[in-house]
Amino acid sequence: MCKVIAIANQKGGVGKTTTCVNLGIGLAREGKRVLLIEADAQGSMAASLGIQEPDELEVTLVTIMEKVINDENVVPNEGIIWHDEGIAFIPANIELAGLETALVNVMSREMILKQYLDTVKAQYDYILIDCMPSLGMITINALVASDYVLIPVEAAYLPVKGLQQLIKTIGRVHRKLNPQLSIMGILFTKVDRRTNFARDIAEQIRQVYGTRVHIFKNCIPLSVRAAETTAEGKSIYLHDPKGVVAKGYVCLTEEVLAHEE
Numbered sequence: 001m002c003k004v005i006a007i008a009n010q011k012g013g014v015g016k017t018t019t020c021v022n023l024g025i026g027l028a029r030e031g032k033r034v035l036l037i038e039a040d041a042q043g044s045m046a047a048s049l050g051i052q053e054p055d056e057l058e059v060t061l062v063t064i065m066e067k068v069i070n071d072e073n074v075v076p077n078e079g080i081i082w083h084d085e086g087i088a089f090i091p092a093n094i095e096l097a098g099l100e101t102a103l104v105n106v107m108s109r110e111m112i113l114k115q116y117l118d119t120v121k122a123q124y125d126y127i128l129i130d131c132m133p134s135l136g137m138i139t140i141n142a143l144v145a146s147d148y149v150l151i152p153v154e155a156a157y158l159p160v161k162g163l164q165q166l167i168k169t170i171g172r173v174h175r176k177l178n179p180q181l182s183i184m185g186i187l188f189t190k191v192d193r194r195t196n197f198a199r200d201i202a203e204q205i206r207q208v209y210g211t212r213v214h215i216f217k218n219c220i221p222l223s224v225r226a227a228e229t230t231a232e233g234k235s236i237y238l239h240d241p242k243g244v245v246a247k248g249y250v251c252l253t254e255e256v257l258a259h260e261e
């Protein structure tokens, strides 16, 4: 059965997009059928997958969501782009910001993305949703459409307050809109292995949440190699196959594959 995973944290720049792309391609390298959805008006996922000017794209997630809102049929494979590392993706661009505002007046506005994903789920083993750095209506749509949330946390500062707000929002979506939803885990990203920040923060999170929130065993190290991939349109597995970040995402992929419901 298809697992839908939202990659979310309202804090910006924590590695959501990098994780979405490299976990997605990691899963595809293990033979899984993977669709990545960009739920972010910045278009950074599209850019990291090789689209030079996301804002010039004519068909994006917005086209699809608007069709769902207007009860029009989405043509099979409409808006889906194939990346040569074996994944399918639906990009987004600046127009998504306009749609977010327009959703206010839409009936069942939290369910639009879910309604679409329910029609394509059968074709994939994993659908990963790259969320934007906010907890607005598009992120709520992503949480309503998902089975799990993966939370990247940058291990360089104390994130507990922001995390509380995110975990509260996930709890509310779980109670009111999507009883299926659970937190798959917190992933530490950009970990500078010369410091103990990751260990200290993990300890803090454990003190607040105990065993209720899983922390992935494997962390993603800080490396300029990860930052370089964004400009290249390919994954870390091709850009720096022997590096620590590629190794980090291979281990994360294994943990996600091993995850039981």
Ligand SMILES: Nc1ncnc2c1ncn2[C@@H]1O[C@H](COP(=O)(O)OP(=O)(O)OP(=O)(O)O)[C@@H](O)[C@H]1O
Pocket (backbone or CB within 6 Å): 011, 012, 013, 014, 015, 016, 017, 018, 019, 040, 042, 044, 131, 132, 133, 189, 190, 191, 220, 221, 222, 223, 224, 225, 226, 227, 228, 230, 245
């Ligand atoms: N492990 C890493 N080491 C060093 N730099 C990284 C690492 N992972 C991501 N980066 C860089 O950090 C920046 C932010 O990463 P990314 O875009 O994945 O974060 P994000 O959470 O999606 O941001 P936003 O909230 O804006 O969507 C990018 O420039 C990216 O290349």
Ligand SMILES: [Mg+2]
Pocket (backbone or CB within 6 Å): 016, 017, 018, 040, 044, 045, 130, 131, 132
């Ligand atoms: Mg991003």
